[in-house]
Amino acid sequence: MANTVYNFSAGPSMLPKEALSAAGADILDYKGSGQSVMEMSHRSKVFIDIFEETKQSIIDLLKIPDTHETLFLQGGATTQFAAVPLNLIGGTGVADYAVTGNFSGLAYKEAQKYGKINLAGTSENTKFTYIPKQNALTLDPGAGYFHYCANNTIYGSEWKYIPDTGKVPLVADMSSNMLTREVDVSRYAVIYAGAQKNMAPAGVTLVIVRKDLAGKALPYTPAMLDYATLIKGDSMHNTPPCWSIYLMGLVAKWVKDNGGIAGMEQLKRERSELLYDFLDNSDLFSNPVNPKDRSYMNIPFVTGDPETDKKFVKEAEAKGLVNLAGHRKVGGMRASMYNAMPVEGAKALVEFMKDFEREYYAAPVVAVDVGDDDVTAEL
Ligand SMILES: Cc1ncc(COP(=O)(O)O)c(C=O)c1O
Missing domain, CATH: 3.40.640.10 (Type I PLP-dependent aspartate aminotransferase-like (Major domain))
Structure with missing residues (x-):
């Protein structure tokens, strides 16, 4: 870890x-x-x-x-x-x-x-x-x-x-x-x-x-x-x-x-903008929510391929980016970034996603054995 x-x-x-x-x-x-x-x-x-x-x-x-x-x-x-x-x-x-x-x-x-x-x-x-x-x-x-x-x-x-x-x-x-x-x-x-x-x-x-x-x-x-x-x-x-x-x-x-509610508003915007900007410009990852209605706190995303999603969650965890599995009802990934998540956490996630995407296009995942673990989240 x-x-x-x-x-x-x-x-x-x-x-x-x-x-x-x-x-x-x-x-x-x-x-x-x-x-x-x-x-x-x-x-x-x-x-x-x-x-x-x-x-x-x-x-x-x-x-x-x-x-x-x-x-x-x-x-x-x-x-x-x-x-x-x-x-x-x-x-x-x-x-x-x-x-x-x-x-x-x-x-x-x-x-x-x-x-x-x-x-x-x-x-x-x-x-x-x-x-x-x-x-x-x-x-x-x-x-x-x-x-x-x-x-x-x-x-x-x-x-x-x-x-x-x-x-x-x-x-x-x-x-x-x-x-x-x-x-x-x-x-x-x-x-x-x-x-x-x-x-x-x-x-x-x-x-x-x-x-x-x-x-x-x-x-x-x-x-x-x-x-x-x-x-x-x-x-x-x-x-x-x-x-x-x-x-x-x-x-x-x-x-x-930390600035009261106004301080929290600023932090949530900084964190979520980093991730949404990346998602909107990514060829691999996407977020399905209407941009005007997107949550500042919970950001689901997918690659479109469940095997690649699983690989992403596992590799992210090894880098200290934990609990990124999407809810079991929807699969994929979800980054929940509440008040206590530092902006550095959002930056670290985006950096990892960039690396993952680069490697994916260098050697796309065909079939990866990630074991039988159920990596979907409960809440
Ligand atoms: C928006 C929302 N409402 C209700 C619940 C259920 O909350 P609790 O587990 O505290 O009963 C949750 C749990 O994640 C939630 O996110």
Whole structure:
């Protein structure tokens, strides 16, 4: 394995070294408390201070208004696929969903257990290579809410506009682009994001809820999914994921120290432009997504030949460019470059791709035995 490793995993993924070192330094004795954060009571003052600091940092970074509550929950974004309809569909029994990839499809399917769910827009006809335009959305003015996934982790597309749904409350899954762009939180009823891409290790889900929408959950909603209960308990209706919350605080500090959300926006542009520019000029590699809708975070690409793709993933790994296999549903490759990925990582990847392409045309791959390993990724 190479000395420097750049991890292109779609999640869990790279975290800032500074945050990991700070956690390492505190691991046995958090600031003279004689306890690891992993051992503390979540009701103790020392942990409550950590919790409040993390919460405030997230509120500051995203400029979350007082109208909204910031929650740190368990169960991943997948649990929110159920929590959202359970909490928001009661009034009308109807919701609109846009399906632009895998996770919005799963959210759409889950919601169908709780009411009438309209397919308000989809890009399934091209295997999710684009984001439907505003005028292609079929909106029901009587819907309880409209749900979309702001960044499609597997297919590599991203909504560059906030859908205008009139009075219908907006809900967004921002699992794979949270803290990578300015968000006008006031426009949303609910925003949720699993933390394991841009914010923290797995185990905590950031959920931002407009307070006036809580308290209307369907009667059979489990307490752990009822936003009113969770807000009342300030994320501590039960034991919260203390360690992941602590790490999220350290990551939020790193984001602040590196220019805040504006700093992250600049980094994501630099990284993704390097790779997209290369892909668009390559004879061997290509990216299928409509250029205007391309994700800054998740960049899928293929050579067009599965054997060459496998060879690429293996050789890249030997050079310290790891976790580049595409999702098992789509194959090929995918480079996920979240906030903690240095621009040098994108440069190293592009340099390797150039070398690979040069060698490929010097001696094209005919049939290469790369073994039987399944090199496709899970997320
Ligand atoms: C956009 C998006 N939504 C939802 C999920 C599911 O998240 P979790 O595994 O935290 O439930 C993922 C996971 O990768 C994702 O990328």
